[in-house]
Amino acid sequence: MPVAGLTDGAVEIAPGVHWVGALDPHLRSFDIILKTANGTSYNSYVVRGENGVAVIDTVKENFADTFFARLESVARYDEITTIVLNHLEPDHSGALPELLKRAPRAKVYLSSRAQMMLKALLKPSGEKPPEYIPVTTDDEVDLGGRTLRFLHTPYLHWPDTQCTYLVEDGILFSGDIFGCHFCDARLFNDTVGDFRFSFEYYYAHIMRPFREHVLDAVALIEPLELSTIAPAHGPILRHQPRDYVHRYRELATPRLFNEARSEKTLVVFYISAYGNTRRMAEALAAGAESIGGVRVSLYDLEGGESGIFTDLIEEADALAFGSPTINGDAVKPVWDVLSSLTTVNVKGKLGAAFGSYGWSGEAVRLIEDRLRGLKLRVPVEGLRIKLVPDSDELAACCQLGEQLARHLTGRVEHRDIDMAELA
Amino acid sequence: MPKAKVTFEDIGVTVTVPAGTRLIEVSEKVGASITYGCREGECCTCLTKIISGGENLASPSVLEDQVLKDNMAPRGHRLACQAQILGGEIVVKPA
Numbered sequence: 001m002p003v004a005g006l007t008d009g010a011v012e013i014a015p016g017v018h019w020v021g022a023l024d025p026h027l028r029s030f031d032i033i034l035k036t037a038n039g040t041s042y043n044s045y046v047v048r049g050e051n052g053v054a055v056i057d058t059v060k061e062n063f064a065d066t067f068f069a070r071l072e073s074v075a076r077y078d079e080i081t082t083i084v085l086n087h088l089e090p091d092h093s094g095a096l097p098e099l100l101k102r103a104p105r106a107k108v109y110l111s112s113r114a115q116m117m118l119k120a121l122l123k124p125s126g127e128k129p130p131e132y133i134p135v136t137t138d139d140e141v142d143l144g145g146r147t148l149r150f151l152h153t154p155y156l157h158w159p160d161t162q163c164t165y166l167v168e169d170g171i172l173f174s175g176d177i178f179g180c181h182f183c184d185a186r187l188f189n190d191t192v193g194d195f196r197f198s199f200e201y202y203y204a205h206i207m208r209p210f211r212e213h214v215l216d217a218v219a220l221i222e223p224l225e226l227s228t229i230a231p232a233h234g235p236i237l238r239h240q241p242r243d244y245v246h247r248y249r250e251l252a253t254p255r256l257f258n259e260a261r262s263e264k265t266l267v268v269f270y271i272s273a274y275g276n277t278r279r280m281a282e283a284l285a286a287g288a289e290s291i292g293g294v295r296v297s298l299y300d301l302e303g304g305e306s307g308i309f310t311d312l313i314e315e316a317d318a319l320a321f322g323s324p325t326i327n328g329d330a331v332k333p334v335w336d337v338l339s340s341l342t343t344v345n346v347k348g349k350l351g352a353a354f355g356s357y358g359w360s361g362e363a364v365r366l367i368e369d370r371l372r373g374l375k376l377r378v379p380v381e382g383l384r385i386k387l388v389p390d391s392d393e394l395a396a397c398c399q400l401g402e403q404l405a406r407h408l409t410g411r412v413e414h415r416d417i418d419m420a421e422l423a
Numbered sequence: 424m425p426k427a428k429v430t431f432e433d434i435g436v437t438v439t440v441p442a443g444t445r446l447i448e449v450s451e452k453v454g455a456s457i458t459y460g461c462r463e464g465e466c467c468t469c470l471t472k473i474i475s476g477g478e479n480l481a482s483p484s485v486l487e488d489q490v491l492k493d494n495m496a497p498r499g500h501r502l503a504c505q506a507q508i509l510g511g512e513i514v515v516k517p518a
Contacts, residue, residue, distance in 0.1 A: 112494075115493060116493050347458055348456060348458060350454075372451055375458035375459070375460075375468075377455065377456055377458075378454050379434060379454025380454065407434070407454070412434065412435055414435040415435065415436050416436075416438075416439070417436065417437070417438055417439070419438050419439060419440045419441065419452075422438070422453060
């Protein structure tokens with residue numbers, strides 16, 4: 001990837017607006033969870049107004065020297081009146097403690113949820129936090145002839161994230177949204193190499209769990225006049241920036257028309273060594289299906305792959321997992337699915353577990369704990385059946401499905417119970 | 424042991440609990456919609472609206488108070504991982 005050719009100076013992206021970021025071409029994995037085949041960039045920007053200079057985000061700490069060299073090529077520290085923090089993750093705030101020392105006049109603008117993070121970030125330096133101002137949508141900073149307007153866009157991909165719009169120039173400093181891990185010194189989307197894969201890969205791993213928030217943000221951004229989107233990673237999108245907003249809307253929208261959208265959906269996953277857990281799954285599914293308003297799908301984990309199941313899970317309202325117990329644990333294909341859900345939002349979905357067992361039957365409780373850990377609700381106690389389910393036990397599976405469906409459709413009668421009755 | 428009644432309005436369940444129970448201990452077991460993150464009163468994931476009976480919960484600690492303030496929680500909201508039930512009747516739902 002071309003890195004050579006970039007000087008130590010700032011790069012102008014519009015008159016009085018400069019990129020002062022850093023390139024990290026040798027990074028091969030980011031935040032442990034992402035592969036970065038040609039590295040990444042940490043984008044920081046400087047906006048000059050008649051009355052002051054704003055710095056928007058910084059860089060990872062070990063790239064601070066490069067950042068300060070570029071910054072010094074376009075502004076003096078005593079001119080900096082404004083520091084905007086669109087996102088406080090260390091790859092964007094690493095140089096902040098030093099910047100605050102060098103630019104003591106600057107006021108810091110950040111989202112309300114970022115305040116605690118700022119304090120935590122400055123803790124090791126022992127420095128008193130600077131003057132900071134929490135902002136939200138439509139709050140503005142006047143730099144003199146240039147206006148920074150904030151957009152409250154939380155959970156893209158942390159609670160603190162926001163975007164900043166330079167009104168007069170139509171430049172959106174978007175933070176991580178519309179970014180990607182792609183390192184190319186040519187910087188702009190119409191001059192760099194083919195980064196489309198990186199753009200979509202970044203969405204899939206970073207933004208996808210927050211797709212409802214993506215759609216909220218896109219709705220705020222779509223009405224803006226956009227000349228350029230300047231994200232915190234990857235190419236600066238000056239050519240047809242609106243295409244990238246449109247693509248985000250597409251990515252955050254379910255791929256196929258959902259035939260069951262007027263109903264609640266339950267996906268029953270199972271895996272079975274001798275057919276006992278399968279029979280439980282079928283009875284559970286039949287029970288849930290018997291309650292109107294619930295569309296049930298049944299999947300054998302042995303016949304699929306985690307990626308496909310992740311797509312199904314993202315769209316489902318409720319999930320039930322059936323696993324036998326082998327050596328005191330649920331089986332690996334179940335854990336493979338349950339450990340691959342960080343890329344989708346499962347918070348608040350309903351969950352249930354069931355399974356046949358030979359000796360000890362730990363799988364069901366372990367799965368329930370995992371479901372709760374993933375922030376699913378587990379409203380009905382799971383079902384463990386020793387070896388071959390008889391007709392009464394299959395009826396209990398059916399009942400578990402019915403109860404789950406009633407919870408799903410809000411048709412549970414008020415119950416009074418004692419805590420001692422709860423598992 | 425003194426008892427209290429907690430109603431989780433979202434799922435229509437009233438649970439009789441021993442005084443001293445924290446909301447987190449019962450809400451998960453009963454499958455209420457309150458979700459948890461850090462479980463230590465820092466992340467504010469389990470913000471819960473106290474519909475009635477707030478006086479039957481122990482007062483928030485300094486930490487909980489600060490987290491509620493920092494996250495601009497409206498009045499009558501508590502962190503379910505921190506709120507301890509003292510007695511009487513309480514009705515809650517996720518924020």
